[in-house]
Amino acid sequence: MIEDGRYAATIDEIEDERATVLLEADGEQLAELVVRTADLPTDEEGAVLRVEIKDGELVDASEDAETTAARRRRRRARFDELAERPPGRDEDA
Incomplete structure (x- = not known):
């Protein structure tokens, strides 16, 4: 059972009007x-x-728009970095 308290959470998956939410604390x-x-x-x-969780149930939720935006920027930057050609590659080879 999840302890009562406030947590950071991420919406992991949505299917059929249900969301799987991952609860986090200290990055874990x-x-x-x-x-x-x-x-x-x-x-x-x-x-x-x-x-906020009470008696194992969600009782309150608010979006952390700033953290959401920061994570999306990091993911986009990482994707862009991985999508770049390695330096020094000869395109004719």
């Missing part, structure tokens, strides 16, 4: 919770939330 995944998308402030996979 603690638990997985399945909730109705209607109980969340957004239905975007990858969104970062601040949630």
Whole structure:
């Protein structure tokens, strides 16, 4: 059972009006919770939330838009970095 408290969380997957939310603390995944998308402030996979859990249930959730945007920027930068050609490659080879 998930301890009562406030957690950072990430919407991992959405399917059939249900969202799998990964609860985190100190950068580590603690638990997985399945909730109705209607109980969340957004239905975007990858969104970062601040949630409150009581008696193993989600009682409050708000989007952490700043952290969501920062994670998306990092992922985009990493993708761009991986997509670049290695320096010094001869295109005719």
